[in-house]
Amino acid sequence: MNTPSKFAGFALGLAAIFGIAVVLGAAIGPTPDAPADHDTHPAGPAASSGPSPDQLPGGLLVSERGYTLQLDTPRVRPGAEVAVGFRILDAAGLPVTRYERSHDKDLHLIVVRRDMAAFQHVHPRRDASGTWRVPLDLSRAGDYRLFADFTPEGGENLTLGADLRVPGNYDAKVLPAPETAVAVDGYTVTLDGAVIPGQASKVTLSVSRNGRPVTDLQPYLGAYGHLVALRAADLAYLHVHPEGEPGDGSTPAGPGITFSLTAPTSGDYRLFLDFQHKGTVRTAEFTVRVTQSNPGAETPPAQVGEQPGHGH
Template sequence: MFASSRFTVRRRAVAAAGTAAALALTLAACGSSGDSSSMPGMDHGTKPAASSSQSPSPSMGDMPGMDHMADGNGLSDAQDGYRFISKDATLPSGKQAAYRFTVTGTGDKPITSFALDQTKRMHFYAIRSDLTGFQHIHPTMAADGTWTAGLASLAPGSWRTFASFTPDSGSGKGRDFILSRTVTVPGSSTKTPLPAPATTAEVDGYTVTVKGEPMAGMAHPLTVTVSKDGKPVTDLQPYLDTYAHLTAFHEGNQEFAHLHPTTKVTGDNGGPDLAFHAELPTAGNWRLFLQFQTGGKLHTAALTLHVG
């Protein structure tokens, strides 16, 4: 499912500062249980937005062979001697697919030593260029360093895959990296407009309310409150060693951000309030994916957030 010269995407506890700014979110969700979270065919929800945000423009990273156009924001396939490599340039449409990749280091040799981050040695994400179809997977690694991510059904279009990891040896030991590549799913595709922002929405019968102070390039607190049938939810279960997992992608270029909650895990009794430190580097619309678990079921909510 991350050096002041680049945006750190995991475990970044920073002081919250600044004055209040308007926060807006729209949530449309789909959940799954198990070790991955995928929303095959997710189309931003069934309710049309009152006013859609600006349609994403094609990014250089979506063009074949252009995976090096950005550095430090998750849009490059290489950084500081590490490289995200895959022979899978295309994947089939409408059915499950195995995406195989390696992470290489010194001498372009696959590395096999990774530190645990939120209980996993590798977090893998897939997102379509219009920010639909989000999948968060924890792949398996073979002895030779080849990772296999089992993807759910993919809709036709341009997709970006992300590898999020922390080397446990070598020059990058202890550092967070997020690298990405693009992959094409053949077939006729239609771009789905990003929903307009709002402050609350429902997912699987749960109501999620978000309050905060998002400003580009600055750290601000976000608070997510979860309720059901008008009552606070207090039975959130640990998921990846937290009560909620939050991932964000920027509209237009799919820039990546990973925001961790600061709320301590104290057992199967999390909620209703979850605190996050949010640092989104670029102004504009971001699509956030909030994941939380109750009763053994993983709920995944999609959120549109405008950052000034």
């Protein structure tokens, strides 16, 4: 075979190999090192690394799903009745003015100092411009976390969080030890139920007075009690739902109020129960230590508020 013929055959062979490679590449797709089409990537915050906001407990973010909690100011002077204002902004940066009612209110504001020594559950008033205002007891200096729990009209429930600083001498407190009974204004509230991290767990808080069960609790926020749960390590806000409602024909007015609580991880949590009796709302506070259950163990998981290894 002459030289030109050899080169022609070689070129034809290369073309055939290249054609096969193209077909295989189209079938298999790009190699791991090849950049993907930019049009397939989500834009904006959703494209960032880390867990999706939908996987996080509430209150850890100031902005989520296009909504933002905007305080008038991040710093206020201490006082017994400090006027605090804020807005919920939508994705366009405009104040939200239409909400879905939840537990008898358009918005619930939870205020707690970061050492959880000062807790308030209040319901601000909204003006026509979409600004919420409320007087808060900020007589104790420190850093506070504000949680706005709301449902925008046509949307899903959200809890956004923002920090508010109150300057002065900060008398930080140690988290109280876990216990299953606390006293408040002559009432005793006991807590019972096993909490397993990552699972919906039933807890019951029972109210008594002078050693007798209270069976005439009054409705508060559409239930016989309202429970807020915060993770001590980072103040993650947990969604807690009461079982039943007043007037449904099956939910008693005490002494026990049962809730479904999901603790995402092991660790210490602080529970705040608001209940109403004889026209006054009181708050019972508990520290709960949640530990990971051992499926191979023969002993039951620790009771809520119990030190590991301790029984009733």
